[in-house]
Each structure stands twice: as C-alpha cells, then as structure tokens.
Amino acid sequence: MSTPRPFHGGLNDAELKTLGLRRDEVVDFSASINPLGVSPQVEGSLRHVELSAYPDPECFELRTALGAELGVRRERILVGNGSTELIHLIARARLRPGDRAAILAPTFGEYEAACRLQQVEPVPIAASPGGRFRWDIPEAARRLAERRPAVVFICNPNNPTGTYLGRSEVEACARAVGDAGLLVVDEAYASFVDERWDATALLDAGNVALLRSMTKDHGLTGLRLGYMLAPARLVREARRFQYTWSVNAAAQAAGIAALGDPDHAEEGRRVVKAAREYLVRELRALGLACAPPSANFLLVEVGDAPEVRHALLTRHRMCVRDCSSFGLPGHIRIGVRGMEDSRRLIDALRDVLA
Secondary structure, three states: OOOOOOOOOOOOHHHHHHHOOOHHHOEEOOOOOOOOOOOHHHHHHHOOOOOOOOOOOOOHHHHHHHHHHHOOOHHHEEEEOHHHHHHHHHHHHHOOOOOOEEEEEOOOHHHHHHHHHOOOOOEEEEOEHHHOOEOOHHHHHHHHHHHOOOEEEEEOOOOOOOOOOOHHHHHHHHHHHOOOOEEEEEOOOHHHOOOOOOHHHHHHHOOEEEEEEHHHHHOOOOOOOEEEEOOHHHHHHHHOOOOOOOOOHHHHHHHHHHHOOHHHHHHHHHHHHHHHHHHHHHHHHOOOEEOOOOOOEEEEEOOOHHHHHHHHHHHHOEEOEEHHHHOOOOEEEEEOOOHHHHHHHHHHHHHHHO
C-alpha cells in the first residue's frame, strides 16, 4: 500500500529558488501561526539551553508545567516533536493490519498517512460543501457505531474548513466509537476559537485522546512541539514507539517559557480576531465565498486555486495554501496575519482576480 507524503503549508525553499525568490521577501499566509511570532521570554530562554547536554527524554519539567496549567496529571501527558509525531505514535500503538479507522474529512493529511503506514485504509466521513462544510454528526455517529473503528480522527476546529464541533457533537462520536476504540480530537487550532469549550473533561470517558500544538499558539514552528492528553495507558502505549530524545532541549525550554508568558499568546489571539474580521468582510466584498471562520485561518473559494496561488506568489510575493491536496482545488486557505499584511493581501487578491 503506497503512502505518499502529505503536503503541508509553509514556504518551500526549492520552489522559491526556482522562481528566483528569497524567503525574506515573501509574506507567508500558507501557515497558521501566532502572527506575533515568538515571545521575548522564549527567545531569552533559548540563550540558556546547554546544547552540549542530552535533553530530558521524559520531558519531566515541561510535563509538570503543562499538568499544573491544565489540571491534568503528569502521567496523562505525552510531549512530542509536534503534534504530527503524536498522530503517528497513536497509529503505531493502536492500529494493526486489518483494523478499521475513520477520518472526518476533508482534513489534515497526516491522519490518513499515519493509518496507511500501519496498512490500514481509513474510511473518510465527508462533510458537504453545500452544508458549509459541516458534518451530519448523527449520521457520522451511526456509521461509527456500525463499523466500530479502532481509531477515529477529528480535527476540531478542522483544517482547512474551520468547522468547529460543540461538546455534545464530540461526545456523540465518543459514545459511538465505544470502549474498544479511540477517538482522537486534534485541537491544534482550538486556542484561536473565540467561544471554545474545554475538552479535558472528555478524558474521563477513557476512549478519548486530545492533541494540542504549541507551534500554533506560541510561534514555535521551527522547534516542533506538541502534546497529547490521554488515559495513562495510552500514554504508555504510545511512548513505547517514541524515539529517545525526540523532543530536543531547546523545544522543551521554549515550551516552559511559553507557558510562563500567557499574555503573548493572548495578544496574538486579539490580533488574529481583528484581522480575521477584516479579511472576511473584504473577501466577501470581492464576491468570494468564505467558509464560516472559527480559528486563525480562512477557507476561500477562488475558482482555480493553483493559478491564484501562483499569481499571488510571483506577482505580489505572497504565499497562500492551495487546497488541492485536501480535494478542494477551487479553494485557498489563508492563515491570518496582522492587519497590515492582511490589507496588502486584499489589494493583491483584488489585482489577481481582476
């Protein structure tokens, strides 16, 4: 079973070189990160990292800090090299050839890739574009209860559609999965949702794992840092497959420092909210259909996504995400940046679409 490497956002150095562009002259709207970048406290912490010493393979101090912040016991926390590593660890721990898996789609490509690497073909439960990319949760729950997959992946809010499920909808999926299965709820973008609900109570169900990314909220993209909250047994199962020292010392120090500077993340959320409201208003004024936003990115229908992306990049030095890899070749995804960049993007789109 072939497993192609998933396509992701972010600037591609080989593409830029081919086009004669430098990284520092391109404004990147293809990734969805805190527009303020890294906290000064995080930058300061990195100056004190002992690079000649091995990092703590247990991430003890970071897990302790996360536990205190979230009210979750340390043995129910697993830190990973980004949440993507954790997706693959879960698949290795829980899936065997012949098992069933399901994915609420269209969504992040690593879920399918992780399943396929375990020789499991996941069943997509597709949202309807006509339904503003929302799933029919009662029907999805019925299908899950019927198939009883070993693992189900839900991205909430969903990448790239922005669909955000409420507590009762996620709980319905957890009940449908049953005690023998595992519902994985990826909350990588949840901190940017205005009216988000606390999913940690779902851990008591015993069949739910939560994935979170410190990359997005705290701008730690280059360091790769995420964590899983799950029953202690699943943490132990997944930990068996994790490479020793997969989370480096700089990432651990940055994570601890980021938790100590909540104001930085909160200010980033305020910047995102203001720019997101502006972008939605201006995009719709341009006649573009924009899916109801919930996080720090927007799904926008533009007709020919590869062409629009190429024109923005070559003519205006701006990079958006072509959503063809999600099965949405008529859509682009825009990661929300600050207001100045957002105004420039609207001007560039107005020119390209004209």
